[in-house]
Amino acid sequence: xxxxxxxxxxxxxxxxxxxxxxxxxxxxxxxxxxxxxxxxxxxxxxxxxxxxxxxxxxxxxxxxxxxxxxxxxxxxxxxxxxxxxxxxxxxxxxxxxxxxxxxxxxxxxxxxxxxxxxxxxxxxxxxxxxxxxxxxxxxxxxxxxxxxxxxxxxxxxxxxxxxxxxxxxxxxxxxxxxxxxxxxxxxxxxxxxxxxxxxxxxxxxx
Amino acid sequence: xxxxxxxxxxxxxxxxxxxxxxxxxxxxxxxxxxxxxxxxxxxxxxxxxxxxxxxxxxxxxxxxxxxxxxxxxxxxxxxxxxxxxxxxxxxxxxxxxxxxxxxxxxxxxxxxxxxxxxxxxxxxxxxxxxxxxxxxxxxxxxxxxxxxxxxxxxxxxxxxxxxxxxxxxxxxxxxxxxxxxxxxxxxxxxxxxxxxxxxxxxxxxxxxxxxxxxxxxxxxxxxxxxxxxxxxxxxxxxxxxxxxxxxxxxxxxxxxxxxxxxxxxxxxxxxxxxxxxxxxxxxxxxxxxxxxxxxxxxxxxxxxxxxxxxxxxxxxxxxxxxxxxxxxxxxxxxx
Numbered sequence: 001x002x003x004x005x006x007x008x009x010x011x012x013x014x015x016x017x018x019x020x021x022x023x024x025x026x027x028x029x030x031x032x033x034x035x036x037x038x039x040x041x042x043x044x045x046x047x048x049x050x051x052x053x054x055x056x057x058x059x060x061x062x063x064x065x066x067x068x069x070x071x072x073x074x075x076x077x078x079x080x081x082x083x084x085x086x087x088x089x090x091x092x093x094x095x096x097x098x099x100x101x102x103x104x105x106x107x108x109x110x111x112x113x114x115x116x117x118x119x120x121x122x123x124x125x126x127x128x129x130x131x132x133x134x135x136x137x138x139x140x141x142x143x144x145x146x147x148x149x150x151x152x153x154x155x156x157x158x159x160x161x162x163x164x165x166x167x168x169x170x171x172x173x174x175x176x177x178x179x180x181x182x183x184x185x186x187x188x189x190x191x192x193x194x195x196x197x198x199x200x201x202x203x204x205x206x
Numbered sequence: 207x208x209x210x211x212x213x214x215x216x217x218x219x220x221x222x223x224x225x226x227x228x229x230x231x232x233x234x235x236x237x238x239x240x241x242x243x244x245x246x247x248x249x250x251x252x253x254x255x256x257x258x259x260x261x262x263x264x265x266x267x268x269x270x271x272x273x274x275x276x277x278x279x280x281x282x283x284x285x286x287x288x289x290x291x292x293x294x295x296x297x298x299x300x301x302x303x304x305x306x307x308x309x310x311x312x313x314x315x316x317x318x319x320x321x322x323x324x325x326x327x328x329x330x331x332x333x334x335x336x337x338x339x340x341x342x343x344x345x346x347x348x349x350x351x352x353x354x355x356x357x358x359x360x361x362x363x364x365x366x367x368x369x370x371x372x373x374x375x376x377x378x379x380x381x382x383x384x385x386x387x388x389x390x391x392x393x394x395x396x397x398x399x400x401x402x403x404x405x406x407x408x409x410x411x412x413x414x415x416x417x418x419x420x421x422x423x424x425x426x427x428x429x430x431x432x433x434x435x436x437x438x439x440x441x442x443x444x445x446x447x448x449x450x451x452x453x454x455x456x457x458x459x460x461x462x463x464x465x466x467x468x469x470x471x472x473x474x475x476x477x478x479x480x481x482x483x484x485x486x487x488x489x490x491x492x493x494x495x496x497x498x499x500x501x502x503x504x505x506x507x508x509x510x511x512x513x514x515x516x517x518x519x520x521x522x523x524x525x526x527x528x529x530x531x532x533x534x535x536x537x538x539x540x541x
Contacts, residue, residue: 084323
């Protein structure tokens with residue numbers, strides 16, 4: 001089964017619900033090395049994105065409007081990261097596409113990631129959302145079905161998020177803690193894994 | 207520990223703070239749509255506009271320095287969080303002018319991302335804008351790259367210098383040049399004795415033991431430098447001044463403007479005692495303190511501690527620091 005607009009709406013709704021359920025946990029993670037507001041920021045961004053996707057009339061517009069809404073309805077790094085990611089994914093989708101197969105979806109996420117990296121510095125190993133997002137997008141390549149692609153992305157994001165416990169922060173506010181940040185999970189990577197996991201689950205649900 | 211603050215609904219914090227500021231100083235500032243604080247009496251359009259962006263929760267910074275002689279506007283995000291690029295673009299559009307805009311950006315990940323995105327979009331629309339990055343914090347080490355230095359309260363004397371140069375009628379390149387010169391000579395170190403709580407979620411940010419202090423604490427209480435037992439005002443000033451002097455390579459005959467910026471719970475009494483020590487440490491090295499500020503300019507909630515900011519000055523930048531300004535928290539009669 002390919003990705004349709006209807007499925008995408010269900011995926012974003014699931015991501016918004018899961019992130020909202022984890023809001024306090026994400027804030028606590030952030031308080032260990034940042035200022036304790038990541039849960040609030042990511043909930044604002046994903047809820048707004050989900051609302052915008054819910055009102056969109058095609059896949060390309062859904063990602064663009066979702067990105068604009070995520071950016072305009074949150075603050076700080078989260079607004080730039082998810083805004084540029086979703087708008088970039090939209091750039092990677094053909095106008096008028098009614099559904100996306102595995103290779104088209106992988107290509108769109110690839111485009112989203114590269115647009116975001118034009119604005120946001122960082123790489124795997126820096127203890128940021130990139131530790132989940134980059135492996136997730138890489139894991140999408142060469143998959144046969146959308147279900148397989150999303151499952152692989154969710155697994156890679158989860159593994160990447162867990163790996164941040166062993167890393168010292170190099171970016172964002174946490175970088176000033178350096179080695180002291182080892183032992184804590186990066187909240188941005190964890191919330192990214194929550195989103196990919198919700199996407200995969202919602203897509204496979206009948 | 208339960209958070210003790212006089213607040214209402216956490217989600218309305220920023221809006222209520224800004225409402226209060228413009229209610230108290232209606233002759234100086236006004237609120238524009240989208241959490242943008244502007245001057246009550248706009249500067250004429252043939253002069254360069256000075257804008258900045260940043261989170262709230264650091265009052266009176268940044269919006270308390272909007273007004274004649276300093277900022278034209280501050281685009282405000284949420285507590286400790288930069289405004290998004292869409293909001294910043296709205297601010298840049300509002301000040302679009304042939305004379306151009308100087309955007310002062312504090313070096314924090316979120317601020318820099320929003321600024322980069324908004325500048326890209328603004329330039330596509332033909333808005334003339336240049337940005338200057340404030341990265342005055344030296345706690346990451348004297349040899350650390352600029353990218354690793356946070357922007358702390360050194361932005362405030364910079365607003366003053368850039369604002370005065372713009373008020374004088376200098377063009378964008380000239381305002382940028384004087385601001386860049388001044389910016390290159392600012393170094394800041396912070397010290398904290400207690401952590402603080404995030405006013406929206408009540409989460410503690412960095413906890414320090416009863417008998418501990420930490421030099422190198424950031425703007426949001428995020429830890430950074432070294433912890434030690436609590437030291438006296440003179441001893442603390444000596445360590446901080448020594449590092450700052452090294453960062454600026456201060457030598458005999460240099461002149462500085464010094465700021466002791468209280469971050470919330472440290473009293474003006476303590477801050478004055480520290481300033482006295484700074485003046486004497488400078489004298490020992492043959493460095494002249496031309497003047498300074500002992501006040502709360504940029505706070506970190508109820509944290510106890512201060513930021514010590516040293517700014518190298520010459521005749522031109524000293525003149526701008528003492529030029530006429532009329533903002534809620536920095537008023538100067540000028541010459």
